Amino acid sequence: MPALTVNGTRHEVDAEPDTPLLWVLREQLGLTGTKYGCGIAACGACTVQIDGQPMRSCQIQLQDIREGEEITTIEGLSPDRSHPIQQAWIELDVPQCGYCQSGQIMAAAALLRDVPEPTDEDIRASMSNLCRCGTYNRIRAGIKRASELS
Amino acid sequence: MTEHFTLSRRGFLASAAATTGGLALGFPLGAGAEQLDKLAQPEINAWVVVQPDNTVIVRVAKIEMGQGTLTGLVQLVAEEMDADWDTVSWSYPTPGENVARERVWGSFGTFGSQGIRTSQEMVRQGGAAARAMLLQAAANRWNVDPGEFSVERGVITGPGGETLTYGDVAEDAARLDVPESVTLKDPSEWTIAGKSLLRLDTADKTDGSRVFSIDFKVDGMVNAAIRQTPVQGGTVAGFDASSVEGMPGVQRVLQVDDSTVAVVADTWWRAKKALDALEIEWDFPEENASFGTEDLEAMLTEGLTAEEAFIGNEAGDVAEALGKAAQVVEATYSYPWQHHVTMEPMNATALVTDDSCTVWTSTQNAESDLAAASEASGLEIPQCDIHRMNLGGGFGRRGASSTDYTTIGVKIAMQMKGTAVKVIWSREEDMTHGAYHPATKARFRGGLDADGNLTGMHMRISGQSIFAGLMPFALEDGKDPLVFQGLQADGQEGQLGYTIPNLLIDHAMRNPPLRPGFWRGVNNNQNSFYLESFIDELALAADRDPLEFRRALMQDHPKHLAVLNKVAEGIGWENGAPEGRAFGLCQHMGYGSYVAAAAEVSVENDAVKIHRIVAATDPGHVVNPQQVEAQIEGSFAMGLSASMMSEITMQDGRVQEENFDTYPIVSMWEMPDVEKHIIPSGGFWGGVGEPTIFVATPAVLNAVARLTGKRVRELPLYRSGLRLS
Ligand code: FES
Ligand code: FES
Numbered sequence: 001m002p003a004l005t006v007n008g009t010r011h012e013v014d015a016e017p018d019t020p021l022l023w024v025l026r027e028q029l030g031l032t033g034t035k036y037g038c039g040i041a042a043c044g045a046c047t048v049q050i051d052g053q054p055m056r057s058c059q060i061q062l063q064d065i066r067e068g069e070e071i072t073t074i075e076g077l078s079p080d081r082s083h084p085i086q087q088a089w090i091e092l093d094v095p096q097c098g099y100c101q102s103g104q105i106m107a108a109a110a111l112l113r114d115v116p117e118p119t120d121e122d123i124r125a126s127m128s129n130l131c132r133c134g135t136y137n138r139i140r141a142g143i144k145r146a147s148e149l150s
Numbered sequence: 151m152t153e154h155f156t157l158s159r160r161g162f163l164a165s166a167a168a169t170t171g172g173l174a175l176g177f178p179l180g181a182g183a184e185q186l187d188k189l190a191q192p193e194i195n196a197w198v199v200v201q202p203d204n205t206v207i208v209r210v211a212k213i214e215m216g217q218g219t220l221t222g223l224v225q226l227v228a229e230e231m232d233a234d235w236d237t238v239s240w241s242y243p244t245p246g247e248n249v250a251r252e253r254v255w256g257s258f259g260t261f262g263s264q265g266i267r268t269s270q271e272m273v274r275q276g277g278a279a280a281r282a283m284l285l286q287a288a289a290n291r292w293n294v295d296p297g298e299f300s301v302e303r304g305v306i307t308g309p310g311g312e313t314l315t316y317g318d319v320a321e322d323a324a325r326l327d328v329p330e331s332v333t334l335k336d337p338s339e340w341t342i343a344g345k346s347l348l349r350l351d352t353a354d355k356t357d358g359s360r361v362f363s364i365d366f367k368v369d370g371m372v373n374a375a376i377r378q379t380p381v382q383g384g385t386v387a388g389f390d391a392s393s394v395e396g397m398p399g400v401q402r403v404l405q406v407d408d409s410t411v412a413v414v415a416d417t418w419w420r421a422k423k424a425l426d427a428l429e430i431e432w433d434f435p436e437e438n439a440s441f442g443t444e445d446l447e448a449m450l451t452e453g454l455t456a457e458e459a460f461i462g463n464e465a466g467d468v469a470e471a472l473g474k475a476a477q478v479v480e481a482t483y484s485y486p487w488q489h490h491v492t493m494e495p496m497n498a499t500a501l502v503t504d505d506s507c508t509v510w511t512s513t514q515n516a517e518s519d520l521a522a523a524s525e526a527s528g529l530e531i532p533q534c535d536i537h538r539m540n541l542g543g544g545f546g547r548r549g550a551s552s553t554d555y556t557t558i559g560v561k562i563a564m565q566m567k568g569t570a571v572k573v574i575w576s577r578e579e580d581m582t583h584g585a586y587h588p589a590t591k592a593r594f595r596g597g598l599d600a601d602g603n604l605t606g607m608h609m610r611i612s613g614q615s616i617f618a619g620l621m622p623f624a625l626e627d628g629k630d631p632l633v634f635q636g637l638q639a640d641g642q643e644g645q646l647g648y649t650i651p652n653l654l655i656d657h658a659m660r661n662p663p664l665r666p667g668f669w670r671g672v673n674n675n676q677n678s679f680y681l682e683s684f685i686d687e688l689a690l691a692a693d694r695d696p697l698e699f700r701r702a703l704m705q706d707h708p709k710h711l712a713v714l715n716k717v718a719e720g721i722g723w724e725n726g727a728p729e730g731r732a733f734g735l736c737q738h739m740g741y742g743s744y745v746a747a748a749a750e751v752s753v754e755n756d757a758v759k760i761h762r763i764v765a766a767t768d769p770g771h772v773v774n775p776q777q778v779e780a781q782i783e784g785s786f787a788m789g790l791s792a793s794m795m796s797e798i799t800m801q802d803g804r805v806q807e808e809n810f811d812t813y814p815i816v817s818m819w820e821m822p823d824v825e826k827h828i829i830p831s832g833g834f835w836g837g838v839g840e841p842t843i844f845v846a847t848p849a850v851l852n853a854v855a856r857l858t859g860k861r862v863r864e865l866p867l868y869r870s871g872l873r874l875s
Contacts, residue, residue, distance in 0.1 A: 015417075016398055023419035027373075032365035033358015035542070037493050038577045042810035045493060074358035086356040093348050093776065096784055097216030098355030099362060099493040099542030127818045130810060132493045132543050133216045134787025136821035138780065 004065050006031065007076025017063035022046040024062055025073060033074035033102045037130070044129030047103035048073050054110040074102035077109060085109045088146035096133035103129050108143050117147050192324050194283055196254040197227055197276030204304055204317035205237045208273075211255035212265040213242070213514055214351060215544035216784070217839040218777035219265030221349045223273050225773055226266075229343040230277030230335060231284075233316070234303035240350060245520040246535030258538075259515040261546055261668060263741035263837020266773055270835060271334075278332035280323075287322035288314045337771055337832070346776035351540075363512040363539035364497045364574060371499065372401060373418035374562050374573040375425040378583050379409040379432055381439045381803035382663045386411055387431035394424040403428065406561045414562065418574050438663040439803040446589055446662050446800065453612025453658035454482065454593040460659065462634030466652035471606025475597025479691045481684055482594075483863045485676035486797035488587035488669055489813060494542020495580040498559035501570040502527055507534040507563075509556055512541040515549035522553040526560035545788070546668035551620040552585040578808040585667020586798055588614035592680040594687075597652075602692030604703060606652035609637070609681065615659050616673075619666040633657045635673040636740050636844075637681070642834065644674065644740045647710030648685075648703040664800060670788060671740070671843040678738040679793065679865070682848035686734070686855065696735055696852065697723055709831060710737055713746035713766040716827050717849075720764035721748035727853075731761060734853025736845045743769040743836030747786075747845035751853040757875035758794075758854055758867065760820075763846060766827040769836035778838050779826045785843035786824055791815040793847035794867045794874040820874050 001012040004021075006029060013028040020039075025031040025048070037045030039058045046057040049072040050065075065071070077083050081090065085108045088094070095101045104127070111118055111126050118126075123140050131139070193199045199207040208227045214220035220240060228238050248255050256272055285296040288306045291314070298309040304316040337344060354360040379385065389411055391403035399420030406412050411430050415421035453459075472478055498511035500523070507527040513519045516536040523534040536556070541548060548555075555573070563571045575583070590613030597606040615630035624630075636644040637655050669675070689699035697718050704711045714737040718724075727733045730752055737746040750762040765782045772778055795814045799806045807813040847865075854872070855861045862870045 015419075019419055023417065026365075027417040027419060030367070031358070032361070032367075035362075035493070036364065036495070036574075036577075038810050040577075040809050040811060043493070077357070081353060081357050089356045090348075090352050093352055093780065095216075095352055095355040096218075096780060097493065097541055097543045098351075098360055101355050102358050105356060124819050130493070130815060130817055132491055132545070132788065132815065134784030134816070134821070135780070136787060136816075136818045137783045137824060139818065 002062050004062070004071060005069065006071045007073060013062070015062055017061065019062045021048070021057040021060040021062065021065065021071070025057060031073050031075050035099055035102055037100065042130070043100070044107060045100050045103045047106040047129060049106055049110055052110065052113065054107045074106060077105065083109060084146040084150040085112060085142070087149055088142040092138055092142050092145060094135055094138040094142045096135050100129060100131045104131065104139055108139065108146070112143065112146055112150065116150065118143060192321065194280040194320065194323050195276055195328050196251065197273060198231065198280035200284070200316045200320035200323070202317045202320065204234065204315045205239065206231065206233045206304070206316065208238060208240045209243050209255065210240045211243065211248070211258050212260040212269060213258065213516070213538055213541060215260070215514065215541035217265065217781060218349060218774060219260065220351060221347065222266050222773040222777065223269065224350060225343045225347060226270055226274050227277035229340055230274045231281045232301040232304070235342055235347065237304065238350070242538045244535050244537060245516040246532070248517065249520070249531055258517045260544070261514050263840040265839070267742060267835035267837055274334050275332055278334055279328050282329050282332055283323040283326045284316050284319055286326055287319035290322065291319065343773050346774060349777065360540055362494050362542045363499065363510055364494050364542065366499050366510045366539055366572065368499065368501070368570045371570040371572055372414050372416060372566070373421050374412045374414045374571050375418060375421040376406065376410055376412045376558060376573055376575065376579060377425055377430060378579065379434070380582060381432070381434040382665065383438050384432045384434040385409055387433045389428055389430040394428045397424040397427065400424045402566065404562070404565055406558055410558060412562050412573070414566065414571060418572070422576060434803065441663050441803045442801045443799045449660045449662060450484070450589065450591040450612045453660045454591055454610055456612070456658040458658065459610065459656035460629035461654070461656045462631070463637055463639050463646065463653060463655040465639070465650065466606070468606045468608045468652045468654040471652035472595055472597040472608070475605055476600040477598045477691060479596045479598065479688055480594065481687050481863060482591060483680045483683060484591040485589065485679060485865050487589045487664065488792045488796060489581050489584045489798050489807070490545045490547035490669055491581065491813065491815065492541070492543030492545060492547055495575045495577055496555040497572065497574040498555045499570055499572040500556070500559035500563035502560060502563040502567050504567065505529065505533055507560060508537070509559060510537045510539055511556055511559070512539050513549040513553065513556070514541070514544045518549050518551070519553045519556040522556045523560050526557045527564060545670040546672070547585055552667055554583070581808050581813060582805040585620070585665050587669035587675065587792070588616055588666040588673070589662065590614060590676050592676070594680070594684045596684065596688050598688065598692050602694050604650055604688055607650050609655045611655070611657045613660050614666050615661060616666045616668060618659060618661055630657070630659065633673055636677045636738050642742055647707045647737055647739055649706050650703065663803065664805070670785070671840045674738060674740040674844040675789065675792065678736065678844035679848050682736040682738065683851060683861070683863070686852040687861065700735070700737070709744045709768055710739060712829065712831070713737060713744045713768050716766035716829060717746045717748035717764045720766070720825055720827060721750060721762065723748065732853045732857035734849045734851065734856060736848035736852065738844050740841045740844060741837030742834065743767055743838065743841040745841045745845050747842070747849035749846070749849040749853045751850055751857065753854060753858050753872070756872050758850065758872055759875040760822040760850055762825065763822050763849065764825040764827070765842050765845065766829060767838070767842055768829050768831050769838050769841070770830055770832060770834035772828055772830045775828055778828050781838050782826050782842045783824045785840065786846040787816045787821055789843040789846045790820070790850070790874070793851070793865045797866050
């Protein structure tokens with residue numbers, strides 16, 4: 001059976017090799033924090049980190065995952081919502097409906113690690129996840145606040 | 151707003167019968183007390199449960215879909231109760247409980263920006279009554295008149311300094327009669343309501359633990375993927391189930407109804423894969439199957455000059471005024487179909503047995519889902535219930551007369567009794583089977599006298615009616631009054647902000663074969679774009695300043711004028727725009743609120759850059775200012791998406807756009823900072839979730855026209871060779 005390591009735990013999964021990671025996470029592993037929005041790499045709702053890099057999990061098939069790769073989902077970002085992005089999101093009430101926010105947070109956390117003090121332009125250039133509720137302004141403020149917190 | 155919520159007779163009766171039960175008195179708190187045992191928690195009254203540990207649970211009838219209503223309603227109840235905000239939480243009653251208790255919670259429908267404004271009085275009374283009962287219980291215990299108590303954060307202090315918490319007396323209070331009348335606090339006394347408190351529902355949206363209905367699971371559940379007819383009115387002619395039955399995980403391949411096929415599998419991904427491999431034959435009505443965007447164009451254009459039209463607003467004699475005018479200005483505009491694209495696609499989980507039907511879903515109006523579940527299952531209303539899940543966006547798609555996800559879920563579950571089935575629409579299925587923002591055009595003729603004053607105006611709207619497509623019973627002698635949102639002569643909902651001595655606004659109804667729906671802002675979106683663009687065109691023709699031109703027509707509309715003045719001041723209109731840029735304005739009224747925007751733009755290589763955008767809203771009262779601000783920003787993102795980037799088109803009767811690659815929306819890249827002015831003037835309650843959505847676009851496009859001379863009359867923006875930068 002194919003196996004993968006998610007949030008530090010190794011899992012064997014009963015799924016065809018071409019199953020997208022998104023659906024392995026949601027349906028085989030019960031990690032429903034990662035969301036389905038488009039299935040074509042256009043929205044970012046399914047963003048997870050693989051070895052720290054933000055990746056759109058709807059585009060990664062089970063068979064593409066290499067031995068030793070560490071997959072982090074929103075459930076594994078911190079044990080207690082203590083990641084600076086999570087803290088800033090709560091402090092500024094960033095989410096509206098919240099559906100896109102797991103993906104936004106995973107992308108923002110990756111940005112903050114690479115660029116600890118991002119400017120507006122950095123944020124505009126790297127945060128391509130869509131939000132139909134239009135929380136972009138607060139996401140920008142949230143990333144900056146998280147930068148102060150970290 | 152008169153957005154009704156159901157098409158089915160069964161549901162209509164259920165809800166109509168229920169509306170008469172005490173709701174009209176505005177104080178139905180005692181109704182259905184005999185049902186209390188059925189509810190899990192002991193309650194003070196229908197709205198409030200106080201637990202022994204002093205926690206307060208507020209029952210919320212409206213639904214949270216991102217707009218902040220949940221927190222706002224709880225603030226209002228907590229305010230009247232003098233509860234401790236730190237111990238407050240909420241729960242959602244089910245529509246089944248509501249029906250059983252003679253609709254004690256009123257309507258669950260959450261649309262038309264009504265969440266707060268239509269229920270604030272009821273929930274505040276609920277909070278005030280709970281406070282009175284808790285105090286009475288303490289009075290009984292101490293044998294003291296409750297008038298001598300003081301209450302702070304859920305702690306009652308008696309005249310001698312003795313204290314009891316709400317939790318201490320909750321059980322006693324629950325046995326008391328609900329008082330017949332209570333006095334509500336004046337908003338000037340508020341300490342919880344009216345404040346920018348943080349939302350109650352944020353934390354678990356940051357760690358993935360919030361369960362949306364697409365995430366819902368129940369033991370033994372199976373998953374369904376569906377395909378509905380790609381052409382309106384089409385039916386399934388046949389399919390070969392055996393071709394996919396052997397695929398991994400597949401359990402059933404079934405016809406759901408005349409126009410829908412489903413594959414059921416252990417996981418949704420496997421169901422979808424098998425569905426994609428399944429060939430389905432269809433029969434289509436010929437007329438619909440040949441319809442395309444050119445036909446829509448021709449249909450709407452014909453209506454612009456048609457003889458017959460429904461009149462929405464009329465004053466004086468327009469023909470005479472135009473005949474005498476020194477100058478007649480003409481312009482035609484158009485607004486395309488839009489899709490809601492809630493980030494969470496349509497879905498529902500249904501479990502049907504011989505005598506019960508249970509649904510878990512994201513819905514804006516669980517009572518219409520209840521009616522739909524009863525209709526689809528053939529079971530009586532009391533045998534059905536709906537559990538309301540967190541919504542990944544609503545915007546009018548979920549449950550405002552379009553509960554198709556519940557109907558389909560129940561129909562599949564009917565064929566698999568005893569097994570819970572979750573049906574998820576793929577994004578492609580979702581986008582091609584929406585309840586679309588109507589497509590319309592408008593043609594204006596405006597007459598100016600020699601001094602450049604507007605003496606007469608005819609606005610002819612041609613196009614689709616939501617009522618005709620979704621709920622024909624709401625038409626008034628064939629006329630759809632909702633078409634004239636924001637253009638009416640009077641009314642608290644959306645009054646035209648201009649006094650024009652000779653005026654005719656009429657509608658030639660033309661209905662293409664695509665289901666319309668209520669899309670955030672509804673008809674205000676195009677009406678504001680049409681009218682506010684044309685007002686600027688008139689000002690230009692009259693060689694007058696657009697602000698001054700508007701002000702001259704708005705002297706009898708001080709509230710409209712106040713928000714306009716606010717954004718003009720905010721953008722610095724008097725000083726003029728910086729070199730190479732221009733300002734644009736817009737004002738409109740909708741959902742009981744007065745709204746305006748001003749934008750500062752530049753245009754370089756056909757790319758429109760919004761440097762600044764200023765919003766003002768007067769919703770009468772404000773319950774949570776920071777959440778109103780969030781709605782202003784979010785509504786601007788959605789409004790600008792529709793005008794600048796996205797449209798739904800049709801070819802051979804089929805919606806052409808299937809996903810975000812062909813239906814782009816505003817992203818972080820385009821989103822401007824928004825300067826927000828919330829200026830509640832008191833005395834009325836207006837909505838917040840929608841109103842500001844319709845003012846951003848005209849402000850931006852008026853600025854573009856002033857800067858470049860290029861007037862955008864057809865949306866989206868790229869039809870004029872421009873794009874948003
Ligand atoms: S679901 Fe993967 S990018 Fe949209
Ligand atoms: S918060 Fe609703 S889609 Fe982003």
